[in-house]
Structure formats: C-alpha cells, structure tokens
Amino acid sequence: MTDTNDQPPYIDLKGIRKGYRIGAEMVSIFSSLDLAIAGGEFVAIMGPSGSGKSTLLNMLAGIDGPDGGQLRIGGKRLDQMGESARSAWRAHNMGIVFQFYNLLPMLTAAENVELPLLLKPLSARERRIRTEKVLDLVGLAGREKQYPTLMSGGQQQRVGIARAIVSDPGLLLCDEPTGDLDRKSADEILAMLGFLNKEMGKTIVMVTHDPQAARHASRTLHLDKGEFVEERSAA
Amino acid sequence: MASLIRQTLVMTRANLLSLPRRRAISLSMSLSIALVVMVLAGFLSMAKGFEQALKGTGSSAVAVILGGGTNQETGSDIPPDVVRSIAAKRSDLGLVRNAAGELVASREIVVPVDVRHPGDNLGQTMALRGMDLSGLSLRDGVTLSAGRPFARGSREILVGDRLAHDVPGFGVGDTVRLGAVDWTVSGHFSAGGSAFESELWADLDAVRAGFDRQGEVQTLRLRLESPASIATLRDALSDVTETPLVITSETDLYAGQSGRTSDLIRLFGWPLALLMAVGAGAGALNTMMSSVADRASEIAVVRTLGFGRMAAFASTWIEAVLLSLAGAAIGVAASWALFNGWQASTVGVNNTRMMFQLAVTGDVMTMAALLGLAIGAIGGALPAIAATRRR
Structure with a gap:
C-alpha cells in the first residue's frame, strides 16, 4: 500500500516483519508489510480479528517494535529506537484514543487530560490553560472537575480525545474509538475526529470494525492475515 | 528531572486515591507492620528501661x-x-x-x-x-x-x-x-x-x-x-x-551490670522481631503485587502516554513506603501508649528481683519505626519493578 503523493509519506513502513513466540512455535503476523500514509490523511484500517490490526497499531504507537524492516514516522526511524526513546517520542508526537477510554477514574476530567502535559516543560498555569482549551474544543467546557465515572460513554471518549490532542501531536492513533458507544455518540466522536483531521490537520489512523465509522476516513485499508488486501478511497 | 517528579507525583496521587479499592489488604499490610514495630519496641523499651534503672543508680563520687x-x-x-x-x-x-x-x-x-x-x-x-x-x-x-x-x-x-x-x-x-x-x-x-x-x-x-x-x-x-x-x-x-x-x-x-541483662533482652527481641518482619515483608510484597495488578490498566495507560519506567517504579514504591510509614506510626503510637512507664521486673543485680519501668524513648521509637519502614521499602521493591514491566 503506497501513497501516490510526491511528498515523502508521514508514515512509511517497508518490509515490516513481526511475529510472536507461542510456546515453542513462532507465529508470524507480518512477513513483509508495506504502508505509506501521507501527512494529514485520515486512514481507517479494517479487518477480521487476528488479521494484525492491533499489532500494527502497537508498532505505529511504538509500544512494540518490528522484528525487521523499516518503520518511519515523521522522518524518524522508530525501529532503530530503544523502548525509552520510543516512549519519549510517543509522548511528544502522538495521541492515542482507546476503545474503552482508559481514563484514570480517581482523577478528574481535567487531570486526565493534563497527563501528557506533565511530560513537557510547562508551568502549571500553561498546563491549565491548554487543558481548558481542549476540553472546550471537545464540548466539555465547565466539566473540568467532573470524574469520569459520572460521565456517559460519549463524554468519556471526548475526554479521551482531549487527552490525545492536548499536547498537539501530529498523529492520532484510534483503536476502535466508537466500539463502546451507541450510534449517536459514535457519530459525534467520528465527526470530531473528522474536524481534527480537516480543520487541525491531524494525521489519523483508526482501527475499526465498523464500516460506518470507516466511511469518515479518506482511505480505508483492509487487512487480512498480515497483508493489506483491499484499499478504498472516499469518493 | 522535573518531568519525572511530576510524573511520579501524579502517579503516586492516583495510587493513593485508588487505595479504597484495596482497603482491606492495604490495612492488613499496615497493621502487620504495626505489630512488628510493637514487638520490637516492646523488647527495646524493656532493655532501655532496665538500663535506665541501673545507669541511674549510684553516684560517681x-x-x-x-x-x-x-x-x-x-x-x-x-x-x-x-x-x-x-x-x-x-x-x-x-x-x-x-x-x-x-x-x-x-x-x-x-x-x-x-x-x-x-x-x-x-x-x-x-x-x-x-x-x-x-x-x-x-x-x-x-x-x-x-x-x-x-x-x-x-x-x-x-x-x-x-x-x-x-x-x-x-x-x-x-x-x-x-x-x-x-x-x-x-x-x-x-x-x-x-x-x-x-x-x-x-x-x-x-x-x-x-x-x-x-x-x-x-x-x-x-x-x-x-x-x-x-x-x-x-x-x-x-x-x-x-x-x-x-x-x-x-x-x-x-x-x-546493666549490660549483660539488657543485651540478653535485645538478643531475644531482635530475632523475634526480624522473624516477624520477614512475615510482614511477605505480606507487604503480596499487598503491593495486588496493588500493581489492580492498577495494571492505569499503569499501562500512563506508560502508553509516555510516562517512564522510573515513575511507575517510584510511585509503587512510595505507596509501599507510605503504607509501612502508617503502620510504623500506628505501632510506635500504640507502643508508647501501652508500654511506656509499664512496670516490669526481672532477676537483676545480685540475682534478686529488680523492678523497673519500660521506657519507650526516642531512640527506641526510631529503631522500631525504621524496621517498619524497611519492611515496606524492601517488600515494595519487587512489585515496583513489576510495575515498570506493565504496558
């Protein structure tokens, strides 16, 4: 799967190999995966369970490293970085939206959103201003001190998105962001992701099972048995 | 460094705020440490009281x-x-x-x-x-x-x-x-x-x-x-x-004449307290392992956001130390309330009965509290390392 743009791809995977050892057996997930995503694209990745979607997302997030091949994001070779370097890179360049929100229940909405900013050299006042700004952006102004357990699923996912974009990363990775939401809430979240892509220029990679969710992306890739088998661009 | 401190503080705060989820096991850890502290403080205060009674006896003139x-x-x-x-x-x-x-x-x-x-x-x-x-x-x-x-x-x-x-x-x-x-x-x-x-x-x-x-x-x-x-x-x-x-x-x-008997009291007290400390240390280890398991998803989330291993280690370890500090404080306070001034007697000078008061002094409380803290610090280290491996 390659991007046709002349610009070098923002995300560039070449010949990626990845496998897991299960007991004595080595199970291959990817034998030679290629992928190119341009900056500012909104790409959905679909596929059946076990197709390698989560493994791919973990590698893009730098949580897992490939066994071989080149993994380049924003010009940086993640495959050549150690775990702590990938962790630091992730903190500054990427936001992640989880299916089950993964908010810390004992912290308020604002404290959850503020977490990535603690990794940056910002004053408490700067962190507060940026936190309030993104909570306003996702429609949760005035709910800074509310705890996640008192919020609906849609609201919790908004907090999750606010946390993902508060440090202004260029890339958003979304792992089934609407998988736990009703249709109405899901559409609101997808509209918000669309806004972040179109209006704020975020590059978005979204793993989803939901064809309706995938329609919000500019390109949909189908993954099966460790290979991209189909590509569909939005009309 | 400032970032690490901020990460550690917020993770520690989150850990402590989630303590009510682990109320029973955390309480049992603190109380078992309190018990060890009390046993050691009891023996040390006995030795100290005996020493004080004899060292305060007589005149250098x-x-x-x-x-x-x-x-x-x-x-x-x-x-x-x-x-x-x-x-x-x-x-x-x-x-x-x-x-x-x-x-x-x-x-x-x-x-x-x-x-x-x-x-x-x-x-x-x-x-x-x-x-x-x-x-x-x-x-x-x-x-x-x-x-x-x-x-x-x-x-x-x-x-x-x-x-x-x-x-x-x-x-x-x-x-x-x-x-x-x-x-x-x-x-x-x-x-x-x-x-x-x-x-x-x-x-x-x-x-x-x-x-x-x-x-x-x-x-x-x-x-x-x-x-x-x-x-x-x-x-x-x-x-x-x-x-x-x-x-x-x-x-x-x-x-x-005070040295031999007070040494003997300490000789009984320390092994007993250390033996109990090993048990309490195992309890602390178990408690903190439960804590890490309970917070597994929270640790994984913050690690995914970019929080470092050191923050995961420090926050878990600090939780263990704070729980042991609470136990040590309870133990020291209870020891002081129960033992200080308590009348005791032993076979002392001239093989006759000698009466003295148990003395829970500052150095007795410090030594007993340090043992309590050591239990948490050592018992919490392994789970803290385990926390760094969560992702």
Whole structure:
C-alpha cells in the first residue's frame, strides 16, 4: 500500500516483519508489510480479528517494535529506537484514543487530560490553560472537575480525545474509538475526529470494525492475515 | 528531572486515591507492620528501661570496693583485716574524712531473701542490704519518702518506693518475715526510680545476726573527694595482697551490670522481631503485587502516554513506603501508649528481683519505626519493578 503523493509519506513502513513466540512455535503476523500514509490523511484500517490490526497499531504507537524492516514516522526511524526513546517520542508526537477510554477514574476530567502535559516543560498555569482549551474544543467546557465515572460513554471518549490532542501531536492513533458507544455518540466522536483531521490537520489512523465509522476516513485499508488486501478511497 | 517528579507525583496521587479499592489488604499490610514495630519496641523499651534503672543508680563520687576479684556484690568477700587496714591508713586515699579524721564509709552485705505473702505460693526473691548507718548518707539522691530510717541494731527495714508500691505488705509499720525472723518496716525511700528502689535496707549487724553472717563484709562504700579521686584510691590500695580488690565507682558498678541483662533482652527481641518482619515483608510484597495488578490498566495507560519506567517504579514504591510509614506510626503510637512507664521486673543485680519501668524513648521509637519502614521499602521493591514491566 503506497501513497501516490510526491511528498515523502508521514508514515512509511517497508518490509515490516513481526511475529510472536507461542510456546515453542513462532507465529508470524507480518512477513513483509508495506504502508505509506501521507501527512494529514485520515486512514481507517479494517479487518477480521487476528488479521494484525492491533499489532500494527502497537508498532505505529511504538509500544512494540518490528522484528525487521523499516518503520518511519515523521522522518524518524522508530525501529532503530530503544523502548525509552520510543516512549519519549510517543509522548511528544502522538495521541492515542482507546476503545474503552482508559481514563484514570480517581482523577478528574481535567487531570486526565493534563497527563501528557506533565511530560513537557510547562508551568502549571500553561498546563491549565491548554487543558481548558481542549476540553472546550471537545464540548466539555465547565466539566473540568467532573470524574469520569459520572460521565456517559460519549463524554468519556471526548475526554479521551482531549487527552490525545492536548499536547498537539501530529498523529492520532484510534483503536476502535466508537466500539463502546451507541450510534449517536459514535457519530459525534467520528465527526470530531473528522474536524481534527480537516480543520487541525491531524494525521489519523483508526482501527475499526465498523464500516460506518470507516466511511469518515479518506482511505480505508483492509487487512487480512498480515497483508493489506483491499484499499478504498472516499469518493 | 522535573518531568519525572511530576510524573511520579501524579502517579503516586492516583495510587493513593485508588487505595479504597484495596482497603482491606492495604490495612492488613499496615497493621502487620504495626505489630512488628510493637514487638520490637516492646523488647527495646524493656532493655532501655532496665538500663535506665541501673545507669541511674549510684553516684560517681562514691567508691565501691569488692573483694575476691569479683564485680558482683553477692560473690564478693572482703576479709576483716583488709577493712581494718584500709580504715587505718593515714595516707592520702582520695577519700573524704569526717571531723574525727575517720573515713566516711559503709560496710555492706546483700542477702537474697524470699518474701512470701498469703496466697503467693511462689514468693519473690528480694535484696536485703545490711549497711552501716553512714551508708544512708552515702546514697546520693536518696530521700526518705515515708516513716523514718532503720534504727541501729534493730530488726527494722527501709523499703524502696518502687518495691513498696508493687509488692503488698510493705507499708510503714507492717511486719514482714525475712528468713527466720520478723522485721518491721520503719520507712520508705525514694531513689529516682533507680535500682536502689528494688532493695530493702537494714542495719548491718541486724542482717548479719538474722542470717548468720557474723563478721562478713561484701562491699565497702567510701565517699570520694571527687569522681577523679578513684585513681588515687586504686594506687593507694595496690599494696593490699590478702585478696584481689575491685575498686570502682558506684555508677560504673551498676552500669556494668546493666549490660549483660539488657543485651540478653535485645538478643531475644531482635530475632523475634526480624522473624516477624520477614512475615510482614511477605505480606507487604503480596499487598503491593495486588496493588500493581489492580492498577495494571492505569499503569499501562500512563506508560502508553509516555510516562517512564522510573515513575511507575517510584510511585509503587512510595505507596509501599507510605503504607509501612502508617503502620510504623500506628505501632510506635500504640507502643508508647501501652508500654511506656509499664512496670516490669526481672532477676537483676545480685540475682534478686529488680523492678523497673519500660521506657519507650526516642531512640527506641526510631529503631522500631525504621524496621517498619524497611519492611515496606524492601517488600515494595519487587512489585515496583513489576510495575515498570506493565504496558
């Protein structure tokens, strides 16, 4: 799967190999995966369970490293970085939206959103201003001190998105962001992701099972048995 | 560094705020540490109280001479010739003399006596000290708290306050059977809670007669011109060859005797406390492993956001240390409330019953609390490492 743009791809995977050892057996997930995503694209990745979607997302997030091949994001070779370097890179360049929100229940909405900013050299006042700004952006102004357990699923996912974009990363990775939401809430979240892509220029990679969710992306890739088998661009 | 501190603080705060989810197991960890702290504090306060009672006994301005090469009063024997030759010396002995030029001295013997009261089948062994009348003036810091001193040649006893308080039947005017004869309590004395207060004092000749110890002298107490004069006394008596003499100050005599028993108490206390600490450490390990498992998704989330391994380690370890600190605080507070000032007794000086108060002092509390903290610090380290591997 390659991007046709002349610009070098923002995300560039070449010949990626990845496998897991299960007991004595080595199970291959990817034998030679290629992928190119341009900056500012909104790409959905679909596929059946076990197709390698989560493994791919973990590698893009730098949580897992490939066994071989080149993994380049924003010009940086993640495959050549150690775990702590990938962790630091992730903190500054990427936001992640989880299916089950993964908010810390004992912290308020604002404290959850503020977490990535603690990794940056910002004053408490700067962190507060940026936190309030993104909570306003996702429609949760005035709910800074509310705890996640008192919020609906849609609201919790908004907090999750606010946390993902508060440090202004260029890339958003979304792992089934609407998988736990009703249709109405899901559409609101997808509209918000669309806004972040179109209006704020975020590059978005979204793993989803939901064809309706995938329609919000500019390109949909189908993954099966460790290979991209189909590509569909939005009309 | 500032980022690491911020990460650690927020993770620690999140950990502590999630403690109610692990209320029971966290409480059990703190309480088990409190128990270990209490056991150690109990033994240490016992040793400390015993030491304080003995080290506070006597005066550095009083010399004690023992014969026979022993430093135990009951095993000592000073031949009458030696007593007479010391008294007869006119050279500078570094000792105080009275207006008549005689040494301010007291010949003394200590007799272990069994005291039985109705309903008390076992009885208690106490120290009955026979002394010259001048012996009372050689006891610095001793005051008469009730009644009057014993009279010369009479079967009267002066009873230490602590003994009179703890053992029934020693009221002023009471009659007590010691050995084969009855003795009357003439008064009580106070000695600032020192080991003297566990003794019965009587006239030397009356004790000798009552226990068939005619002519016996175990120790000779003498008033020094100054604490430093003990060296002069040793030099002056170096020509005594009839028996090997031990010449020491009264404070050194009792301080030396405190070491063996207090060491023995500590020898029992530390292994027991350490054994319990191993158990509490295993409990701490289990508790913190549960904590890490309980917070697995939260740790994974913040690690995914870019939080470092060090923050995951530090926050888990700090939680363990804070829980052990709470346990140590509970243990120390309970020890102080329960043990401090508690009356205890043991076989002490001269193989007789010695009463003392448990002393939960600052160093006892510090040592016990440090053991409690060590349990949390060591028991929490492995789970903290496990937390760094969560993602």
